[in-house]
Amino acid sequence: MNRPIVKRAGLLILLPLVALAMFAGSLAADGPLLMPGKKTLYQKVLSHPGAARYSAPGGQASEKITPFTLLYVYDRKLENGRPWLQVGTDTRGAARFWTPGEAVSDWKQALVLVFSARAGRQPLIFFKTKEDLIDIASKPNIANNLEDLALDFADFRDERQVPPDNFPVVAMEPDDEEGAVPYDRFYLLPIFNYDERFELAKLLEVGSIDPAIDPVSEAEYEERQGGQGGQKSKPPTDRPTTAIAFVIDTTISMGPYIEECRELSRRIYDGLVETGQGENIALGMVAFRSSDIATPDIEYVTKVISPLRTAMDRDEFEDALDQVREAKVSTHAFSEDSLAGLNTAINQLDWGPFQGRIILLLTDAGPLPLEDSFNSIPATPDTIYEKASEKNIRIVPIHIRTPAGTANHRSAEMAYRILAFAGGEVETYLSLDAPNADRGSENFNFAAEAIIDYMEKELFDDPKVSGAPPTPPADSSSLRQKAADIGAILGHSIRLDYLGTKNKAKAPRVVRSWISDKDLGNLDRQDPRQIRTVDVAVLLTKNQLSALARQLKIIVDNAEKVMSEQSEDFFKNILAASAQISRDPSEFSLKPNTKLGDLGLLGEFLDDLPYKSKIMNMTESDWYNMSPGEQDSFVRGVKARLAAYDGYDKDQENWAKFGQDPSDWLYRVPLTMLP
Secondary structure, three states: OOOOOOOOOOOEEOOOOOOOHHHHHHOOOOOOOEOOOOOOOEOEEEEOOOOEEEOOOOOOEEEEOOOOOEEEEEEEEEEOOEEEEEEEOOOOOOOOEEEEHHHEEEOOOOOEEEEOOOOOOOOOEEEOOHHHHHHHHHOOOHHHHHHHHHHHHHHHHHOOOOOOOOOOEEEEOOOOOOOOOOOOOEOEOOEEEEEOOOOOOOEEEEEEEOOOOOOOOHHHHHHHHOHHHOOOOOOOOOOOOEEEEEEEEOOOOOHHHHHHHHHHHHHHHHHHHHHOOOOOEEEEEEEEOOOOOOOHHHOOOEEEEEEEEEHHHHHHHHHHHHOOOOOOOOOOOOOEOHHHHHHHHHHHOOOOOOOEEEEEEEEOOOEOOOOOOOOOOOOOHHHHHHHHHHOOOEEEEEEEEOHHHHHHHHHHHHHHHHHOOOEOOEOOOEEEEOOOHHHHHHHHHHHHHHHHHHHHHHHHHOOOOOOOOOOOOOOOOHHHHHHHHHHHHHHHHHHHHHHHHHOOOOOOOEEEEEEEOEOHHHHHHOOOOOOEOEEEEEEEEHHHHHHHHHHHHHHHHHHHHHHHHOOOOHHHHHHHHHHHHOOOHHHOOOOOOOEHHHHOOOHHHHOOOOOOOOHHHOEHHHHHHOOHHHHHHHHHHHHHHHHHHHHHHHOHHHOEOOOOOHHHOEEEEEHHHOO
16 A cells, blocks of 8 residues: 655655635735636746846846746736736735746646655656657556667766657656755756546646755855754664654553563564674653543553663663563553554654654554544544654554454554555555464564564665565565565665765756656556655645644534524634635635535635545535534544644754745645645
């Protein structure tokens, strides 16, 4: 199962964000031109490298414009047959200037892209034209043809030769020897157009530029991205450093697995010391149970047993583990608060010094469902996955299937598969048969050792990286094969991240090109589980993020009100609230099959995008056809997104610092976190 990774291994690929509808009423009367057919969305363009400012059409150029700057269009004129645009950097009309029409590109979408995890897929190729991309995708043996193109392009690049005019490739993502573009390096990749002629892949017309290349120097870029407004990649050591956190269920029945974790940790430390890698891998542990309100004697919901410690501090780690015991009483439900345990590990452990960041989740139960009133945090597997991805943390859910949990197995698997993505085709969800405690413990030990062993082989055995993760030898045990695959892809992915940081890998610099959002080499197989090359997010300012949160709060408040009063005015109440923030409330009315997004809440913002909103497509009949439990689950899901927005607001390390005013800083919000 492929899940979008957003920061997931990624760097940012930018599309500027339109002004939100609720602010439209306060804008100046002589504001930017509106997009055709829109009431609140303004015409926007992105500047090309080399674009300059002019005081008037046809006049003398002054200073250059930073490539791919978002500009609002105030006027369009023809001067001697040449199109000119009057533009400004904001919607208030200050500091307007003119620029030639060919120096900018219209930008209609409101999306941001990120390179997906590199492990398990080939570097993304940027094609000169859509026809070039369609031609390669329509031929047989796509993978072989792509490999030939990549090799030819690499030869041209290495020999500093200009490819012939008919050569279809204009750029390529850094190759495996250079490494993946660091996930915390900000770069721009706007979408100008898209084509959906292929069932398994979208074709996207994009631009791409790394702000560190031109006109900002590498040193200036590093300084700008460091500190309060951005996060700097840690200088790498001579080998990748990796943190592994055990997030373990310590409720009744988990005693044997707690003991296996102790023994596994000792063996890991012993092996690291023996191979001289004792400072390169750290272990930590977080324990979780469930609600201490529903069951006070359960003692805790989550608890940091040990921070991340290398083999140099193994005594403190092992002493802490020796104090861990299973709970003495049962929790209020079979499901446990595993999402709270993951949340604690993500937020409270110090991941900063490590290039590789892995969580091994060990439990025999699924997470508490949204409708459980004893959830300790408003979270879903999606929101936890995105939160981990923000910090480039990969989660390996190890699900112990006991006879007692038979009725829980399906829901647990569905939840944990959402968390389980490492890159390419490899999914990190691992289920263990446990007909009894002894067999379950044996399987856990067997699988965990294979994961660690093959991860370490990739990290430490060979300093060079190959074009694909090492293939573990065939094994009669499907469990060991699956665990070995997970370990190999984790190690390979960490090494790509490490090399990218070490080599300061950058996004390709191209003005316009066409890409596929899926790995073209995999299209030959016609496998519906295609490997993503890019993932989608939205770039928001602090004001826009706050506006989005307020709009969702309107939905939550009105939903809870009608649920408590058992009224049928949910959509009417939303419509009334929308009218208060709309510049033209008469445009919104309640008709049959009206969608939630049609009631004035981000309707235009989400229009015409190749990726659609689920919540905003909900109709009035959808709402009233829900059972009370489903309505409650819907509300909790929206609350989980509100909690995520609050976390984004406080996450100072990942706000990209552009401009002196903090309100101009930008945050990449995964599209899955939109309503």
